[in-house]
Amino acid sequence: MELIALADIPNLFAAMTIGLLDNAVVGLNHYLVLGAFVFVCGLLSMMLKRNAIGILMGVELILNAANINLVAFNRYAHRASADGGPLLDGQIFAIFVIVLAAAEAAVALAIFLNYYNNFSTIDVERAQELKG
């Protein structure tokens, strides 16, 4: 993949949008781009939020983006499963991702509650006791 010059970015976006509108038939690429967008939003949320629960919501967005990708590939992949039945790997993977997301949200919230109990604030900027 070639390096992107800073001045190229507006042209890049224009090309991407026009490329997506080329075909009205919604295909795999549409879902993947949506997944990428949600992933980037989740990443932004993790980087920018100071409220710990906002960071947790960013993690949930990232997991949902991964799930969209998995299920889209499950639906559009051009092969059948080993025994001739419907291809289910993507859905099973997505089910496990959902289950594990719920589990890590529970543990994360337990940690945040402890943090709030000990620091009287949910702001992660104040968690600096290990610094230096």
Place this chain on the structure above:
Amino acid sequence: MATLIPLVPLSAADWQKTFFEIVTGHAPLVWEQVAAGAATIAVVFLPSVLLLAMFSIWWERKVCGHIQSRPGPNRVGRFGILQSLADGIKLILKEDLTPAASDRLLFRLAPYLSFAPVFAAFLALPFGPNLTFEPKLNAGVFWILAVLSVEVMGVILAGWSSNNKWAIYGAMREACQMVSYEIPLGLSIIVGVTAAGTLNLVELGHLQGGGLHTWVIFKNPFVFCAFFVYFIASLASNKRAPFDLPESESELVAGFHTEYSGMRFAFFFFAEYAAMFVVGGIQTSLFLGGWNDPFGLIGRYYSQWIGDPVTHRNGLIVLNLIGLAIFCTKALGIMFVQMWLRWTLPRPRIDQVLYACVKVLLPAACVLLLGTALWELMVPSWHVARMLTNPLPWFDYNPVKWTDWARGGATTSLVVQVILALIGLGLLSAVMLWVGLAFIHGRKRRQRLTEPEPIPA
């Protein structure tokens, strides 16, 4: 029970026909599907859900009144039937108050977030053999469970955005309660689904078309108990008494909808009564036979006529309407029992509510699931019997000739089902006899309050 009513096997194409196909005779095109769907929702579903909510509000007040030895609403129209209409007009005309310190956007969003999921659940209910909005929804039961869990968010937002401590208490209690009771709810549904073998609601209805003994509740004793576990869990999930802590009138002013007035409050009420009907609908379609009558006549005539829908068009339409009436009667009967319980039982504390969930209902549901799974493994049931006499896929109807059952080795299953059906009938008639005797006895002992004089103009 020598020979029972014979049935003709249905194929997948037969039981997935929609009402549109029956009436017009051809499969719908895409734009016809969209137009018919939109028209059905706008013209049939939305008005009937609102009418249903208004009717059940009136009915609840009448039931409450008569249980408390008073007449209930009786001034507005004959028997007070127009009371809900008058209440609706009053609520629309009220001033639209939003608390000053509340989060306005969320405050306005919460009633719709509470009503919309319940309305979406109506789309999956099988009102008749061809009267389901989407008969190919393969995860029908689970879909209804899923959208009923979205309702919790609306209640939490209502409580939080009111910026009122009574509302927040009510919202947190409600979320705790609803989310905890979803576990025995889901487990008891799984018990029923394991016994029936499908999640598709239309298929469930057709499976129970062979008569009273083929209803899923009578399939094995574990499903019989699971019905009651589900009933109790659904009471809690609906915030109905005795689990109505979130809106406990004597403790929390009005719980999570304290700050709501006018039409926004009406939306919460619509959501509650519509959810009662949906829950009654799930119990009807999963356990109590759906649109089928106890004699299996609807199943019999449907299976005979659906092979040639063009000639039997009027008959099929009549059959669908009768099925709709039977389904609504059963669901409204369950609603009546819910209302009856509300005005009979006292309200437990929140820790007692959660104790009942986690230490009573959850172990009971787990034991019932284990029992039903073992039963299904060890006792051959009706669809196995059918496969031996007729090489069609198992959902093609249940045989009701006992010789068929015997040949498939399913005699135990038939005997258990008939015994459970007789026990169920016995319980139901005992309860109705008791209620009737109490009614007559009460009338003899105590003069009924007379209808009051009309107010002079």
Place this chain on the structure above:
Amino acid sequence: MVADAGLLAVATQVETLSAVLFYVFSGLTAAGALGVVLSRNIVRTAVCLLFTLLGVAGLYFLLESEFLAAVQLVVYVGGTLILIVFGVMLTSGSQFRRFQPKPAEIVIAGSVAVVLFAALVMAIRNAHFVTGWMETQAKYPVGALGQALLGDYLVPFELASVVLLVVMIGAAYLAKARRREGRPVARGGGPGANLVTPLSQKARRWS
């Protein structure tokens, strides 16, 4: 030829309908995701996350995975999101308090995000995935999912149940209100569930 044209017309209509529905649901998802990033009130962030999850459930329906859509609604919306909102209610103090990131952080994070998004989209366009309309995959019977979970994927299934058990025990232990030496226990935004006083300990023992 007429039959083919008829089938083609139906197929095009179905595709247009799926396209419209896709844009509706993906618009909802994308708007919700943007709302999560841009909104400054933590409760509104949770509501935007709700709409994102609802949009994703709609997309699963479009991708012919009805059971997965229902699982998403039950577990994510009816479980994880409720948990998150509980956490918000217990830790937020006042719902109108807002935290602002520093401007330098916003610039750096924004540019990283834009570059990453551009890179991902370019990768997607350059990788020509072989796709097709497979008739055999048009309907996923729920039974096949159940058999796969208990057949091919039995080990991950059992491991997931062990993970959930461990998580339940761990979260219940971690979330117990404990006081650190020398620091007062914070007052929660909710009904003071975190207050640990000797009197309340006694009450808890006797209730």
